[in-house]
Amino acid sequence: SQQGEEDPQALSIQEGENATMNCSYKTSINNLQWYRQNSGRGLVHLILIRSNEREKHSGRLRVTLDTSKKSSSLLITASRAADTASYFCATNRYTNAGKSTFGDGTTLTVKP
Amino acid sequence: EAGVVQSPRYKIIEKKQPVAFWCNPISGHNTLYWYRQNLGQGPELLIRYENEEAVDDSQLPKDRFSAERLKGVDSTLKIQPAELGDSAVYLCASSLDQGTQYFGPGTRLLVL
Numbered sequence: 001s002q003q004g005e006e007d008p009q010a011l012s013i014q015e016g017e018n019a020t021m022n023c024s025y026k027t028s029i030n031n032l033q034w035y036r037q038n039s040g041r042g043l044v045h046l047i048l049i050r051s052n053e054r055e056k057h058s059g060r061l062r063v064t065l066d067t068s069k070k071s072s073s074l075l076i077t078a079s080r081a082a083d084t085a086s087y088f089c090a091t092n093r094y095t096n097a098g099k100s101t102f103g104d105g106t107t108l109t110v111k112p
Numbered sequence: 113e114a115g116v117v118q119s120p121r122y123k124i125i126e127k128k129q130p131v132a133f134w135c136n137p138i139s140g141h142n143t144l145y146w147y148r149q150n151l152g153q154g155p156e157l158l159i160r161y162e163n164e165e166a167v168d169d170s171q172l173p174k175d176r177f178s179a180e181r182l183k184g185v186d187s188t189l190k191i192q193p194a195e196l197g198d199s200a201v202y203l204c205a206s207s208l209d210q211g212t213q214y215f216g217p218g219t220r221l222l223v224l
Contacts, residue, residue, distance in 0.1 A: 042205075042218055048212070098160055099168055105153075
């Protein structure tokens with residue numbers, strides 16, 4: 001079974017709007033990562049947030065982590081058509097730290 | 113710098129036939145991963161190598177799947193015999209130690 005679960009499964013917005021995706025997980029983690037996957041392509045690493053961090057920014061991306069609720073959110077501000085993709089969260093535990101466990105992703109569609 | 117290279121990109125075979133996938137990681141990356149991604153789902157780890165040693169193969173169906181990483185660089189993943197349920201995208205990724213994973217474009221397998 002997957003460690004992370006993304007919500008919503010699918011999201012459709014207009015260009016310029018903000019997109020928020022959520023990830024919940026079950027066990028304590030060392031870090032959590034977000035990836036993007038364009039159709040028919042491999043995954044691209046977006047951002048990593050460690051368990052002792054609460055928020056990180058990278059360009060138009062903002063990631064938060066709430067370890068008490070075992071959840072994370074990815075916010076994409078001022079979305080563009082090129083942001084259309086599937087977004088996955090992946091968790092790494094303290095034990096077997098090299099193993100990333102992925103959720104099933106959120107499919108984001110940004111309409112021009 | 114070249115990214116992770118995978119071949120072939122697409123493969124169509126009949127059930128019970130063998131199939132092999134090849135991965136060339138980013139130069140200098142000692143950790144290599146093979147994932148399977150079913151349609152609409154996140155990647156699932158099959159096997160992880162650190163140099164030439166398989167350190168996590170708990171999810172690899174060993175009755176029909178095998179993998180090797182000779183000299184700690186390139187890797188091959190083999191399925192013999194293939195079953196209908198093996199249809200999926202097989203992703204290879206590499207990293208330096210347990211850092212950020214860089215994914216290849218994947219091999220899309222269709223078993224008829």
